[in-house]
Amino acid sequence: MPTQTAAQKRAQARAEYDAFLAGCPSRQLLDRISDKWVALILAALGRDGPDHHAEPQVMRYSELSRRLAGVSQKMLTQTLRSLERDGLVTRTVTPSVPVTVTYELTDLGLSLHRLTYGIKVWAEAHMDEVHANRERYDAAVDR
Template sequence: MTTTTAAQKKAQAKVEYDAFLAQCPSRKLIDRIADKWVTLVLAALNSDGSHRFGLDCAGEPRPMRYSELSRLLAGVSQKMLTQTLRSLERDGLITRTVVPTVPVTVTYELTDLGISLHHVMRGLKGWAETHMDDVLANRATYDNRDA
Protein backbone atom coordinates (compact mmCIF):
# COMPACT_ATOMS: atom_id res chain seq x y z
CA MET A 1 0.00 0.00 0.00
CA THR A 2 1.44 3.36 -0.97
CA THR A 3 1.03 6.40 1.16
CA THR A 4 0.03 9.72 -0.27
CA THR A 5 1.02 13.07 1.13
CA ALA A 6 -1.47 15.81 1.92
CA ALA A 7 -0.24 17.75 -1.10
CA GLN A 8 -0.81 14.73 -3.36
CA LYS A 9 -4.33 14.26 -1.96
CA LYS A 10 -5.09 17.92 -2.56
CA ALA A 11 -3.75 17.75 -6.12
CA GLN A 12 -5.84 14.64 -6.82
CA ALA A 13 -8.97 16.28 -5.40
CA LYS A 14 -8.38 19.30 -7.63
CA VAL A 15 -8.22 17.09 -10.70
CA GLU A 16 -11.50 15.50 -9.64
CA TYR A 17 -13.49 18.76 -9.27
CA ASP A 18 -16.68 18.35 -11.26
CA ALA A 19 -19.44 20.92 -10.76
CA PHE A 20 -21.98 18.47 -12.15
CA LEU A 21 -21.58 16.40 -8.96
CA ALA A 22 -23.79 17.53 -6.08
CA GLN A 23 -21.09 17.47 -3.41
CA CYS A 24 -18.34 19.14 -5.43
CA PRO A 25 -17.05 22.34 -3.78
CA SER A 26 -16.84 24.01 -7.19
CA ARG A 27 -20.64 23.80 -7.41
CA LYS A 28 -20.95 25.90 -4.27
CA LEU A 29 -18.55 28.42 -5.77
CA ILE A 30 -20.66 28.59 -8.92
CA ASP A 31 -23.73 29.18 -6.76
CA ARG A 32 -21.92 32.04 -5.05
CA ILE A 33 -20.64 33.81 -8.15
CA ALA A 34 -23.93 33.32 -10.02
CA ASP A 35 -25.69 35.56 -7.47
CA LYS A 36 -26.88 38.76 -9.15
CA TRP A 37 -25.23 41.06 -6.59
CA VAL A 38 -21.91 39.23 -6.78
CA THR A 39 -22.03 39.45 -10.57
CA LEU A 40 -22.83 43.16 -10.49
CA VAL A 41 -20.26 44.05 -7.81
CA LEU A 42 -17.51 42.24 -9.71
CA ALA A 43 -18.57 43.93 -12.95
CA ALA A 44 -18.81 47.33 -11.25
CA LEU A 45 -15.25 47.46 -9.98
CA ASN A 46 -13.96 49.27 -13.08
CA SER A 47 -11.74 52.20 -13.89
CA ASP A 48 -14.26 54.93 -14.55
CA GLY A 49 -17.92 55.86 -14.54
CA SER A 50 -18.30 55.81 -18.33
CA HIS A 51 -21.12 53.25 -18.06
CA ARG A 52 -23.30 56.10 -16.82
CA PHE A 53 -22.88 57.84 -20.15
CA GLY A 54 -23.44 54.78 -22.31
CA LEU A 55 -19.77 54.42 -23.17
CA ASP A 56 -17.72 51.26 -23.16
CA CYS A 57 -16.50 50.61 -19.64
CA ALA A 58 -14.10 47.77 -20.20
CA GLY A 59 -11.44 49.68 -18.29
CA GLU A 60 -9.10 48.18 -15.80
CA PRO A 61 -10.45 47.48 -12.31
CA ARG A 62 -9.87 50.10 -9.64
CA PRO A 63 -10.63 50.47 -5.93
CA MET A 64 -14.09 51.79 -5.11
CA ARG A 65 -15.64 53.08 -1.93
CA TYR A 66 -18.73 51.47 -0.45
CA SER A 67 -20.81 54.54 -1.24
CA GLU A 68 -19.73 54.45 -4.91
CA LEU A 69 -20.79 50.83 -5.20
CA SER A 70 -24.05 51.53 -3.41
CA ARG A 71 -24.94 54.38 -5.78
CA LEU A 72 -23.96 52.38 -8.84
CA LEU A 73 -25.92 49.25 -7.91
CA ALA A 74 -29.48 50.55 -7.99
CA GLY A 75 -31.77 48.58 -5.70
CA VAL A 76 -29.15 46.89 -3.53
CA SER A 77 -29.85 47.19 0.19
CA GLN A 78 -27.10 48.13 2.62
CA LYS A 79 -27.38 44.70 4.22
CA MET A 80 -27.11 42.83 0.91
CA LEU A 81 -24.18 44.92 -0.32
CA THR A 82 -22.36 44.39 2.97
CA GLN A 83 -22.99 40.62 2.89
CA THR A 84 -21.89 40.42 -0.74
CA LEU A 85 -18.67 42.34 -0.11
CA ARG A 86 -17.87 40.17 2.92
CA SER A 87 -18.40 36.96 0.96
CA LEU A 88 -16.19 38.21 -1.88
CA GLU A 89 -13.49 39.15 0.63
CA ARG A 90 -13.76 35.73 2.30
CA ASP A 91 -13.34 34.01 -1.07
CA GLY A 92 -10.26 36.11 -1.81
CA LEU A 93 -11.83 37.93 -4.76
CA ILE A 94 -11.61 41.41 -3.24
CA THR A 95 -9.63 43.16 -0.55
CA ARG A 96 -11.02 45.67 1.91
CA THR A 97 -8.71 48.52 2.87
CA VAL A 98 -9.44 50.83 5.80
CA VAL A 99 -7.65 54.18 5.93
CA PRO A 100 -7.86 55.92 9.32
CA THR A 101 -9.13 59.31 8.17
CA VAL A 102 -12.02 61.38 9.47
CA PRO A 103 -14.39 59.90 8.49
CA VAL A 104 -12.79 56.50 7.95
CA THR A 105 -12.19 55.66 4.28
CA VAL A 106 -12.93 52.09 3.22
CA THR A 107 -12.20 50.89 -0.30
CA TYR A 108 -12.77 47.59 -2.06
CA GLU A 109 -10.45 46.32 -4.76
CA LEU A 110 -10.23 43.17 -6.83
CA THR A 111 -7.42 40.74 -6.08
CA ASP A 112 -5.62 38.95 -8.90
CA LEU A 113 -8.10 36.11 -8.47
CA GLY A 114 -10.98 38.61 -8.61
CA ILE A 115 -9.58 40.28 -11.72
CA SER A 116 -9.60 36.94 -13.52
CA LEU A 117 -13.32 36.64 -12.72
CA HIS A 118 -14.02 40.35 -13.37
CA HIS A 119 -13.46 39.90 -17.10
CA VAL A 120 -15.95 37.03 -17.22
CA MET A 121 -18.55 39.08 -15.33
CA ARG A 122 -18.07 42.09 -17.62
CA GLY A 123 -18.69 39.76 -20.55
CA LEU A 124 -21.82 38.34 -18.95
CA LYS A 125 -23.16 41.83 -18.22
CA GLY A 126 -22.40 42.95 -21.77
CA TRP A 127 -24.06 39.87 -23.25
CA ALA A 128 -27.22 40.49 -21.20
CA GLU A 129 -27.36 44.14 -22.27
CA THR A 130 -26.72 43.31 -25.94
CA HIS A 131 -29.26 40.49 -26.18
CA MET A 132 -32.04 41.77 -23.90
CA ASP A 133 -34.29 42.76 -26.83
CA ASP A 134 -33.93 39.26 -28.33
CA VAL A 135 -34.78 37.61 -25.02
CA LEU A 136 -37.81 39.86 -24.50
CA ALA A 137 -39.05 39.09 -28.02
CA ASN A 138 -38.61 35.35 -27.45
CA ARG A 139 -40.48 35.57 -24.14
CA ALA A 140 -43.38 37.38 -25.81
CA THR A 141 -43.50 34.79 -28.61
CA TYR A 142 -43.44 31.95 -26.09
CA ASP A 143 -46.09 33.51 -23.85
CA ASN A 144 -48.42 34.20 -26.81
CA ARG A 145 -48.11 30.85 -28.60
CA ASP A 146 -50.97 29.21 -26.67
CA ALA A 147 -53.03 32.33 -26.17
Protein backbone atom coordinates in the same frame (compact mmCIF):
# COMPACT_ATOMS: atom_id res chain seq x y z
CA MET B 1 -1.01 3.26 -0.29
CA PRO B 2 1.89 5.77 -0.32
CA THR B 3 1.71 8.85 1.89
CA GLN B 4 0.76 12.05 0.10
CA THR B 5 1.88 15.57 0.88
CA ALA B 6 -0.74 18.27 1.44
CA ALA B 7 0.04 19.73 -1.98
CA GLN B 8 -0.44 16.32 -3.62
CA LYS B 9 -3.77 15.87 -1.83
CA ARG B 10 -4.96 19.31 -3.03
CA ALA B 11 -3.88 18.51 -6.59
CA GLN B 12 -5.77 15.20 -6.49
CA ALA B 13 -8.89 16.91 -5.12
CA ARG B 14 -8.72 19.54 -7.89
CA ALA B 15 -8.51 16.81 -10.50
CA GLU B 16 -11.62 15.24 -8.99
CA TYR B 17 -13.77 18.41 -8.94
CA ASP B 18 -16.84 17.90 -11.10
CA ALA B 19 -19.66 20.40 -10.68
CA PHE B 20 -22.10 17.91 -12.20
CA LEU B 21 -21.74 15.75 -9.07
CA ALA B 22 -24.07 16.68 -6.20
CA GLY B 23 -21.37 16.67 -3.52
CA CYS B 24 -18.76 18.65 -5.40
CA PRO B 25 -17.65 21.77 -3.48
CA SER B 26 -17.31 23.71 -6.71
CA ARG B 27 -21.13 23.84 -6.78
CA GLN B 28 -21.06 26.17 -3.78
CA LEU B 29 -18.69 28.45 -5.62
CA LEU B 30 -20.90 28.38 -8.72
CA ASP B 31 -23.85 29.32 -6.51
CA ARG B 32 -21.95 32.29 -5.14
CA ILE B 33 -20.58 33.65 -8.42
CA SER B 34 -23.86 33.25 -10.28
CA ASP B 35 -25.55 35.74 -7.93
CA LYS B 36 -26.54 38.98 -9.68
CA TRP B 37 -24.98 41.20 -6.99
CA VAL B 38 -21.67 39.33 -7.22
CA ALA B 39 -21.61 39.78 -11.00
CA LEU B 40 -22.48 43.48 -10.74
CA ILE B 41 -19.94 44.17 -7.97
CA LEU B 42 -17.23 42.44 -10.00
CA ALA B 43 -18.24 44.46 -13.07
CA ALA B 44 -18.17 47.71 -11.09
CA LEU B 45 -14.77 47.02 -9.53
CA GLY B 46 -13.11 46.22 -12.84
CA ARG B 47 -12.68 48.62 -15.69
CA ASP B 48 -11.56 47.97 -19.20
CA GLY B 49 -8.33 49.69 -20.12
CA PRO B 50 -7.46 51.14 -23.52
CA ASP B 51 -6.24 47.74 -24.72
CA HIS B 52 -9.50 46.07 -23.57
CA HIS B 53 -7.81 44.34 -20.64
CA ALA B 54 -9.61 44.68 -17.35
CA GLU B 55 -7.87 46.56 -14.58
CA PRO B 56 -8.93 46.70 -10.94
CA GLN B 57 -10.60 49.88 -9.78
CA VAL B 58 -10.60 51.05 -6.17
CA MET B 59 -14.05 52.10 -4.95
CA ARG B 60 -15.44 53.26 -1.65
CA TYR B 61 -18.47 51.50 -0.20
CA SER B 62 -20.67 54.54 -0.89
CA GLU B 63 -19.52 54.64 -4.54
CA LEU B 64 -20.41 50.97 -4.98
CA SER B 65 -23.77 51.53 -3.33
CA ARG B 66 -24.60 54.38 -5.71
CA ARG B 67 -23.34 52.44 -8.75
CA LEU B 68 -25.48 49.37 -7.94
CA ALA B 69 -28.97 50.83 -8.05
CA GLY B 70 -31.39 48.84 -5.93
CA VAL B 71 -28.93 46.97 -3.73
CA SER B 72 -29.71 47.17 -0.02
CA GLN B 73 -27.00 48.07 2.47
CA LYS B 74 -27.36 44.62 4.05
CA MET B 75 -27.02 42.79 0.72
CA LEU B 76 -24.04 44.88 -0.40
CA THR B 77 -22.27 44.31 2.92
CA GLN B 78 -22.96 40.55 2.91
CA THR B 79 -21.85 40.17 -0.70
CA LEU B 80 -18.65 42.17 -0.20
CA ARG B 81 -17.80 40.09 2.89
CA SER B 82 -18.32 36.83 0.99
CA LEU B 83 -16.18 38.09 -1.90
CA GLU B 84 -13.46 39.11 0.55
CA ARG B 85 -13.65 35.70 2.27
CA ASP B 86 -13.25 33.95 -1.10
CA GLY B 87 -10.23 36.10 -1.94
CA LEU B 88 -11.90 37.90 -4.83
CA VAL B 89 -11.94 41.37 -3.24
CA THR B 90 -9.66 43.16 -0.80
CA ARG B 91 -11.01 45.59 1.76
CA THR B 92 -8.74 48.41 2.89
CA VAL B 93 -9.51 50.56 5.93
CA THR B 94 -7.72 53.91 6.04
CA PRO B 95 -7.76 55.59 9.45
CA SER B 96 -9.03 59.08 8.85
CA VAL B 97 -11.96 61.20 9.97
CA PRO B 98 -14.26 59.68 8.91
CA VAL B 99 -12.68 56.27 8.35
CA THR B 100 -12.32 55.43 4.64
CA VAL B 101 -13.09 51.89 3.48
CA THR B 102 -12.27 50.90 -0.09
CA TYR B 103 -12.68 47.71 -2.12
CA GLU B 104 -10.59 46.39 -4.98
CA LEU B 105 -10.46 43.20 -7.03
CA THR B 106 -7.64 40.77 -6.29
CA ASP B 107 -5.92 38.97 -9.17
CA LEU B 108 -8.35 36.08 -8.61
CA GLY B 109 -11.30 38.49 -8.66
CA LEU B 110 -9.98 40.15 -11.79
CA SER B 111 -9.83 36.79 -13.56
CA LEU B 112 -13.50 36.20 -12.67
CA HIS B 113 -14.41 39.79 -13.65
CA ARG B 114 -13.25 39.09 -17.20
CA LEU B 115 -15.88 36.35 -17.46
CA THR B 116 -18.76 38.04 -15.65
CA TYR B 117 -18.27 41.35 -17.44
CA GLY B 118 -18.75 39.56 -20.75
CA ILE B 119 -22.03 38.12 -19.49
CA LYS B 120 -23.18 41.59 -18.41
CA VAL B 121 -22.35 43.02 -21.84
CA TRP B 122 -24.09 40.10 -23.55
CA ALA B 123 -27.25 40.58 -21.45
CA GLU B 124 -27.38 44.29 -22.28
CA ALA B 125 -26.85 43.63 -26.00
CA HIS B 126 -29.47 40.88 -26.30
CA MET B 127 -32.25 42.07 -24.01
CA ASP B 128 -34.47 43.18 -26.91
CA GLU B 129 -34.21 39.73 -28.50
CA VAL B 130 -35.05 38.03 -25.21
CA HIS B 131 -38.09 40.29 -24.74
CA ALA B 132 -39.31 39.48 -28.27
CA ASN B 133 -38.86 35.75 -27.67
CA ARG B 134 -40.74 35.96 -24.38
CA GLU B 135 -43.64 37.75 -26.07
CA ARG B 136 -43.78 35.11 -28.85
CA TYR B 137 -43.65 32.29 -26.34
CA ASP B 138 -46.31 33.82 -24.08
CA ALA B 139 -48.60 34.44 -27.07
CA ALA B 140 -48.24 30.81 -28.19
CA VAL B 141 -48.84 29.43 -24.70
CA ASP B 142 -51.93 31.59 -24.16
CA ARG B 143 -53.68 30.10 -27.22
